[in-house]
Amino acid sequence: xxxxxxxxxxxxxxxxxxxxxKRLEKGRQAEGVDLWDLVLAQEDGxxxxxxxxxxxxxxxxxxxxxxxxxxxSGLTYLLLKNPECMQKVVEEIRSxxxxxxxxxxxxxAALPYYGACIKEAFRLYPPVPLGLPRRTPEDGSMxxxxxxxxxxxxxxxxxxxxxxxxxxxxxxxxxxxxxxxDKEFEDDQRHALQPFSMGTRDCLGKK
Numbered sequence: 001x002x003x004x005x006x007x008x009x010x011x012x013x014x015x016x017x018x019x020x021x022k023r024l025e026k027g028r029q030a031e032g033v034d035l036w037d038l039v040l041a042q043e044d045g046x047x048x049x050x051x052x053x054x055x056x057x058x059x060x061x062x063x064x065x066x067x068x069x070x071x072x073s074g075l076t077y078l079l080l081k082n083p084e085c086m087q088k089v090v091e092e093i094r095s096x097x098x099x100x101x102x103x104x105x106x107x108x109a110a111l112p113y114y115g116a117c118i119k120e121a122f123r124l125y126p127p128v129p130l131g132l133p134r135r136t137p138e139d140g141s142m143x144x145x146x147x148x149x150x151x152x153x154x155x156x157x158x159x160x161x162x163x164x165x166x167x168x169x170x171x172x173x174x175x176x177x178x179x180x181x182d183k184e185f186e187d188d189q190r191h192a193l194q195p196f197s198m199g200t201r202d203c204l205g206k207k
Contacts, residue, residue: 016058024053035060067127067196074125075118078174085176089117116176122195123162124174131155132197158195167192 023036039048048056079086092113097103108114133155136143140150148154163171167189168178178185 012061013054013058016061017054019061020050020053020057070127071118071121071125074127075121078121078124079117082174085117085174088176089114112180113176116179119179119193120174120176123168123193124172126158126162126195128195129157129159131157134197161192 020036024040028040029037036053039053042048079089092111093108096107096111133153136148136150136152136154138150140152141148143154161167165171169185169188175182175185178188179190
């Protein structure tokens with residue numbers, strides 16, 4: 001890895017450490033509750049160590065900001081490259097709301113074509129294009145017909161999975177209709193789209 005990249009990682013971690021220090025100096029907050037209030041409320045021996053706080057803060061700063069920015073950038077790019085899709089989503093939004101003041105997260109989430117556009121953007125422009133690692137259990141695991149030994153880190157690159165013809169028809173094309181029941185895409189493996197992992201390690205931000 002280039003020295004410049006290592007320095008960037010080191011600088012980012014130091015920034016996270018500084019932010020954690022400033023927050024811990026404030027202690028438990030009387031107004032409102034944030035993540036660190038919950039951490040500080042844990043009994044001795046059941047909370048996070050300072051090192052764990054620092055490393056998790058570094059992760060949160062990336063996962064909570066860069067992923068959203070990347071996906072929005074990708075969605076904008078794909079809609080501009082596919083003006084027919086842009087026209088459909090614009091019409092859906094403008095017909096659903098009289099003004100921007102009427103928009104809420106819940107109402108926007110209920111728009112079917114808008115939601116399909118976002119899912120298709122996740123497929124073609126995943127914020128985490130590499131794989132999210134998982135570890136096999138103590139007795140190993142069978143994966144795709146192959147035995148993988150215990151405690152082995154495994155992963156599947158997301159972009160490769162999302163653009164493989166075995167999983168999605170016309171995989172390189174931006175087609176939101178594949179998420180809306182279009183018969184042409186009924187054999188798509190839509191469950192393969194897991195941009196932020198799944199199971200116990202799924203993204204908290206989706207809740």
